[in-house]
Amino acid sequence: MTEKNNAPLTGSNRVKRGLAEQLKGGVIMDVVNAEQARIAEDAGAIAVMALERVPADIRAQGGVARMSDPDLIEGIQAAVKIPVMAKARIGHFVEAQVLAELNVDFIDESEVLSPADYINHIDKWAFDVPFVCGATNLGEALRRINEGAAMIRSKGEAGTGDVSEATKHIRKINSELRWLSSMSKDELYVAAKELQAPYDLVVEVAAAGKLPVPMFTAGGVATPADAAMMLQLGADGVFVGSGIFKSGEPAARAKAIVKAAAFFDDPQVIVETSRGLGEAMVGINVSDIPAPHRLADRGW
Amino acid sequence: MSQTFLHHTASLIVAGNFHHLRIGVLAFQGDVREHIHVLEELGAQVVKVRRPDELASVDALVIPGGESSVLDKLVRLFGMQQPLREAIASGLPVFGTCAGLIMMADHIVDAISEQESLGGLHVDVRRNAFGTQIDSFEVDLEMPGVTAEPVPATFIRAPIVERVGEGVRVISQLDDGRIVAVEQGYLLGISFHPEVNGDTRVHEYFLGRVAQSVSEKKASI
Numbered sequence: 048m049t050e051k052n053n054a055p056l057t058g059s060n061r062v063k064r065g066l067a068e069q070l071k072g073g074v075i076m077d078v079v080n081a082e083q084a085r086i087a088e089d090a091g092a093i094a095v096m097a098l099e100r101v102p103a104d105i106r107a108q109g110g111v112a113r114m115s116d117p118d119l120i121e122g123i124q125a126a127v128k129i130p131v132m133a134k135a136r137i138g139h140f141v142e143a144q145v146l147a148e149l150n151v152d153f154i155d156e157s158e159v160l161s162p163a164d165y166i167n168h169i170d171k172w173a174f175d176v177p178f179v180c181g182a183t184n185l186g187e188a189l190r191r192i193n194e195g196a197a198m199i200r201s202k203g204e205a206g207t208g209d210v211s212e213a214t215k216h217i218r219k220i221n222s223e224l225r226w227l228s229s230m231s232k233d234e235l236y237v238a239a240k241e242l243q244a245p246y247d248l249v250v251e252v253a254a255a256g257k258l259p260v261p262m263f264t265a266g267g268v269a270t271p272a273d274a275a276m277m278l279q280l281g282a283d284g285v286f287v288g289s290g291i292f293k294s295g296e297p298a299a300r301a302k303a304i305v306k307a308a309a310f311f312d313d314p315q316v317i318v319e320t321s322r323g324l325g326e327a328m329v330g331i332n333v334s335d336i337p338a339p340h341r342l343a344d345r346g347w
Numbered sequence: 348m349s350q351t352f353l354h355h356t357a358s359l360i361v362a363g364n365f366h367h368l369r370i371g372v373l374a375f376q377g378d379v380r381e382h383i384h385v386l387e388e389l390g391a392q393v394v395k396v397r398r399p400d401e402l403a404s405v406d407a408l409v410i411p412g413g414e415s416s417v418l419d420k421l422v423r424l425f426g427m428q429q430p431l432r433e434a435i436a437s438g439l440p441v442f443g444t445c446a447g448l449i450m451m452a453d454h455i456v457d458a459i460s461e462q463e464s465l466g467g468l469h470v471d472v473r474r475n476a477f478g479t480q481i482d483s484f485e486v487d488l489e490m491p492g493v494t495a496e497p498v499p500a501t502f503i504r505a506p507i508v509e510r511v512g513e514g515v516r517v518i519s520q521l522d523d524g525r526i527v528a529v530e531q532g533y534l535l536g537i538s539f540h541p542e543v544n545g546d547t548r549v550h551e552y553f554l555g556r557v558a559q560s561v562s563e564k565k566a567s568i
Contacts, residue, residue, distance in 0.1 A: 053522065055484035062483045065503040065543050069412045069445070072376035088459065091420040093376065093413075128459045128475065129414060130504065152480035152504070175481055309375045309421045310397065 058175025090301030102206030138164025171195030189244035203266015208330025271307030295325030377413020410447030469512030
């Protein structure tokens with residue numbers, strides 16, 4: 048034991064990752080106003096993501112998607128007591144500074160918004176607020192962690208209601224983790240090169256067999272069964288974007304997804320949570336989206 | 348005389364050996380895995396608890412950190428509120444961290460609408476007492492009676508104990524006097540997360556208490 052540290056330390060790595068740990072097993076829901084935020088909180092959301100348009104609408108309406116208006120974020124913060132997250136554009140460190148100034152609990156550096164920098168992501172170590180970032184593979188996840196992300200979100204394809212990309216990305220990350228764990232020490236130099244990730248982090252992850260931060264799944268989760276599948280595939284929790292408030296009965300669906308996440312390994316519970324939810328979001332098949340319009344490809 | 352003797356030897360045998368203890372971790376949401384890791388490192392058998400029959404099988408329960416309002420909802424949705432209240436009333440040792448402390452408190456200050464706690468621990472706890480995540484912090488804390496050296500303590504959107512009732516012992520306070528760890532019989536509630544620091548001492552203390560409770564039960568049979 049070292050000598051007693053009397054001065055409280057804020058914004059440390061442990062404090063930032065600590066919040067991510069507490070969110071595990073939970074469902075983070077996209078909301079666009081205070082009323083939706085209250086519905087999400089009542090349904091058992093672990094946190095809400097405050098944004099102006101859900102990904103399905105961003106996709107439909109096109110144009111440049113940016114950080115939300117501070118008034119909207121503050122309105123949502125005033126409406127709920129659970130953690131409030133908000134999105135900044137990839138590389139837009141001033142949007143992140145604004146969100147930090149608004150005291151959001153978590154910043155999502157998100158590919159759902161239009162990127163602000165096609166080369167660099169935000170230096171997340173510069174902030175006391177924790178960040179979550181998307182990844183489609185292990186190398187991308189490790190680069191984001193190296194930049195200071197306290198949580199990884201496998202990307203999926205946001206705003207589609209098609210879970211196939213979410214499945215692909217979490218399977219990919221987990222299979223690369225198994226591949227990395229199987230390597231001998233002298234093979235990790237080349238592994239780091241192939242992953243385009245820093246060697247020290249690669250060594251740490253190879254030894255642990257898992258990421259040093261929680262990994263949630265996002266992008267296309269629309270039903271209780273979708274959420275349960277992501278958790279069975281090893282996700283620590285799920286983000287549900289358009290899937291709830293673009294469905295027939297948002298309150299019932301939100302609650303059902305929360306229940307399914309808690310009992311993800313019990314098909315009997317999934318049966319009960321899947322009943323009578325009304326219409327799911329209509330959705331788009333990812334295969335019908337031309338490659339340049341796929342959000343998951345944003346991030347480098 | 349013979350009962351005292353039995354009790355005494357039992358607690359000697361179990362000191363530092365927790366293999367015979369079956370510890371449940373309430374596993375609806377939160378940092379369940381971190382608690383399991385620490386408990387297993389100390390040698391206890393660990394069971395995830397989400398159903399009444401799982402609860403009935405354990406010597407003690409850990410309620411992890413997480414979001415207290417979500418834990419409350421899930422506990423009620425899956426019919427666990429009554430079984431948990433009965434278990435606490437019947438003397439089951441319970442250790443709650445952060446959201447777990449809130450769940451154990453008789454009264455929650457600044458609760459989310461319609462939020463209920465399990466109760467049993469005679470304290471008022473203020474939910475999210477420090478502010479948003481930006482105010483979360485880590486500090487080293489003295490925990491007299493639990494461990495001699497300070498414990499690294501991580502507070503994440505943490506609660507504090509605002510009022511302590513009868514039979515509640517204050518274990519730890521911040522420098523400004525705010526209460527962050529309490530004990531009442533076999534109930535232990537703390538505001539912070541020793542499990543995320545991987546520090547085993549608070550859990551070790553709790554397992555020692557559980558061992559005592561188990562040997563007392565045996566002695567009284």
